[in-house]
Every structure is written in C-alpha cells, then in structure tokens.
Amino acid sequence: MPGGLVALLDDIASMAKLAASSLDDVAGAAGRAGTKAAGVVIDDTAVTPRYVTGLSPARELPIIGKIALGSLKNKLLILLPAALLLSAFAPWAITPILMVGGAYLCFEGVEKLWEKLSGHAHADAAAEITDPQELEDRQVSGAVRTDLILSAEIMAIALSDVEGEPILTQGLVLALVGVAITIGVYGVVALIVKMDDIGLRLAKAQSGGVQALGRGLVAAMPKLLAALSVIGTAAMIWVGGGIVAHGLDEFGMGALPHAIDHAAEVAGEAAPVAHGFVQWFVGAVLAGIVGLAVGAVIVVVYEAWKRRSGAAHG
Template sequence: MPGGLVALLDDVAVLAKLAAASIDDVSAAAGRAGVKAAGVVIDDTAVTPRYVVGLTPDRELPIIWKITLGSLRNKLFFILPAALALSAFAPWALTPLLMIGGSYLCFEAVEKIVEALLGHHHEEEVADIHDAVSLEKRQVAGAVRTDFILSAEIMAIALAELPGLSLAMRAAALALVAVAITVGVYGVVALIVKMDDIGLHLARRPSAAARRLGMGLVHAMPVLLQALSHIGVAAMVWVGGGILLHGLEAFGLGAVPHAVHHAAEAAGHAVPVGQGLVEWLVGALGAGVLGLIVGGAIVGVLHLIPRKKAH
C-alpha cells in the first residue's frame, strides 16, 4: 500500500511537470502570437473610443464593458472555433474570408469619410437618437461589429504563429491571446475616455501642480478624442488595405503587393536615419491607398448608384 501511494505520488509529480511545461509552451506561443498582432491591436484601440462620443459620462464605462464582453464573445465563441476548424479542414478559406472582412473595414472607413465631406457627421447621427437605450444599443452593435473584423485579423495572425502545436495547445494559446488583448485594449480605451474625469478630480486637489495637470487633461481630452476618431478611421483603411494586400499575394496576384513592398524598401534606403520607420510608413500608405480604392468602389456601388437612380 505505501509503495502504491509512492508510485501514485510519482505519477502525479510527472503529470504536474508535464502540465507546467505545457503551460510554459502555451504562454510562450501566446506571447509570440500577441507580438505579431500588435499592429492590429493598436488600430483596435484607436477605433473604439469614437463609439462613446455623444454618451453621458456615467454610461461610458458600462458601454465599454458591454463592448468588451462582445469582443470576448467574438473571439472565444465564434472566431476561435471557426479559425481552428478552418485551419484543420479548409485552410484555403481563411484568406478569402479575411479579405471579405478587410473589404468591409475599407467600406466602413470610406463611408465615414464621405459622410464627413458631405456634412453628415456621426455626432449629428447620434444626436438624432433621443432614446438612451436605443443609442447605447446602436453604439455597442457598431463597435462589436467593427471589433469582429479586427479580432478576426488578430486571431488569424496569432494562429499563423502557432505551427506544429497540437489542436488543444493552439486553442489554449489563442484563448490566452484573445483574453489578454481584449483586456489590454479595452482597459486602455476605458482609461482614455475617463481621462477628463481624472483631470477634474486632479483640478480639485489643493496642489497647484495637480490643478494645472488636471485642467490640462480636461482641455486636452476633447482634442485627443477627436484625433483618435480620425486615427481610427485611418486605421480601418490601413488594416483593411493590408489584409487585401496579403490576400492578393497569397492568391498569386503579387503585382500590387510587390509594388508597395518595393516602394517601401526604396523609401527606407533613401533616408540616412529611421529607415525602418520610413519603410513602415510607406507600406502603410500603400495599404491605405488600396483600402481607399476598394472602399470607394464598394461605397459607390452600394450608395452612389442607387441615389443616382432615385434622382
């Protein structure tokens, strides 16, 4: 009996070591995958704050919480199982599905640009909704819909960094990436949108330095939120165009992706310092131009042509 107990304890120790090694492998894989998806994460952070414009301050954090739950639901219940299933049974379908999502991002961004140029602003649209419940539902639905596309890109990038792992370990690593990125992104978003409240709190402090900092935050936040709104739209064009460039290359239609890549390399080599930054900027500009073209074409088909017929 004691010998059996010792053997059982040995087996438990071995299993514990295997489990610890598996956790380390999953953590390392999730870390590599998360780093690769960092660019899209930044875009997601820039896009989201515009969905709380027009809401009362007391509803900002509850709205962000709802969007966070929607984002986790997108990643864990829809995208993760679909990505694993497609990678196992129909890997050829991942690229076209991502391209469809990228095209949608381009369309949504260009549509907002057209609305701004025509004088139909998002804030005016929000102001037209007098029912607070309807306004919140609209904002959450729009944010979660956009998040779905960005989350799909994040998960696809992460999945590409997990070759050779078992299905269970890939699922665990992707789940870890999904939770970590979602908490990180919407934690930063919550901090951004509540920064003016932090500023008001500091402005009431007895310290003169705290008051100056607080007032500076209060005055800066409207400008920052407006800038993030524009950055979010630009990020949607850039990410959508980048997805399309990668998709074209995957399908053997490499003329446009290669032209963008060569232009970025040439621009990088042409400057004495900051070559990596210049190369990235030119590549992002090329992706953005493609995104504007594709998004403009979709907007034209869905909006301009029907309006012309109506006239």
C-alpha cells in the same frame, strides 16, 4: 523503489520543461499575431469612445464594461470555434475571408473620409432616442456588432500566423490574443473616456502643478478624440489595403505586395536613422494607397446601388 521514484521525478521534470516550452511558444506566437493585428486594434480603440458620447458620465464605465464583455463573447464563443473549424476543415478559406474583411475595412475608412470631405454624414439614429436605457442598449448593441467585424479581422490575422501549428496551440494562441487585446483595448478606452473627469479632479488639487496638469487633460480631451478619429480612419485604410495586397500573393499575384515590401525595405535602408520606422511608415503609406483605391471602388459601387435602389422605390 528509489530508482523508480527518481525516474518518475525525471519524467515529471521533463514534462514540466515541455509544458514551459509550449507556453513560451504560445506566448511568442500570440505576441507576433497581436503585433500583426495592431492596426485593427488601433481602429478598435479609436472607434469605441464614440459609443459613450452624449451618455451620462456615471454610465460610461458600466457601458464600456458591457461592450468589453460582448467583445470577449465575440472572440471566445463565436470567432474562436469558427476559426478552429476553418483551420481544420477549410484552411484555404482563411485568406479569402481575410481579404473580404480587409476590403470592408477599406470601404469603411474611405466612406468616412468621403463623408467628411463631402459633408454628407449618415443621420445618427441613436440621437432620436429619448429613453436613456433604450439609448444605452442601442449603443452597446451597435458597439458589439462593430466589434464583431474588427474582432474577426484580429482573430483571422492571428490564425494566419499560426496556421501550421497543432490545433491546441492555435486555440491557445487565439484565446490569449483575444483576451489580451480585449483587456488592452477597453482598458485604454476606459482611460480615454474618463480623462476629463480625472482632469477635473486634479484641477481641484492643492498643488499648482497638479492643477495645471488637470486643466491640461481637460483641454486635451477633445483634441485626443479628434486625433483618434483620424488615426482610426487611417488605420482602417492602411490595414485593409495591406491585407488585400498581401492576400493577392496567395493567389499567384505577388507583383503588388512584393513591390510594396521592396519599396519599404529600400526606403528603410536608405534612411540615415530610424530604419525600422521608415520601412514600416513607407509600407503603411503604400498599403494605404491600395486601401484608398479598393475602398473608393467599393464606395462608388455602393453609392450607385443606393441611388438605383432609391429610384426604383421612388
């Protein structure tokens, strides 16, 4: 009897070690996948604050909460099951879907860039709404739709990193990445949109140093939002370009992605300091050039189609 109990305890200890090892594997895979999706996460963080611009400050955090909940539903209820089905029955489709999403990011980024350079921005339909609840619902709906596209890219990138793992590990990694990124993104967004309120409170403090910090936060807010807009557009283009370029390798057209990787590696090795950063930066710039080219082609085709469609209806 004691021997059987010892054997049982040994089995439990072995199972516990195996479970801990599996959790370590899941956490490691989730970390790698999250790192690869960082560019899309930057874009998601940069895009979201504009959905609360012009709304009541008292409604900013509740609206961000609604968007975050919609983002979680996108990732866990729609994209996670779809990704696992793809992995089980059509793994060949993962790379093409990634490339289509990457091309869309290039298009979005270049279109934003074109609008800024040409001065022809799209009319804001939300600006015509006067009912606060209707405006809030429209903003939340638009943000969740945009999040679905960006979340699909995040989940596809994460899936591509764990493609050879067991289906349970894939599910756990995707769920962990989805939850962690949602909390991270919308936590940062909440901090950004309330930064001016925090600054105003600090500006009323007794301490002169705290007051100066508060005034600095208020003054920095418009510059931060402008910088996030630029970073978000750049992230769309370089992430999209990188996804398209490296997707070509899967179809036997590896000259371009290999050239990008080689040039980045050579630049990193030649740099006197910060080798890793230089390698990443050169790779991002070259991927951005690819993204600009891909996005420009799609924008030209799209604008031509719009003109022809308008002429036909005219």
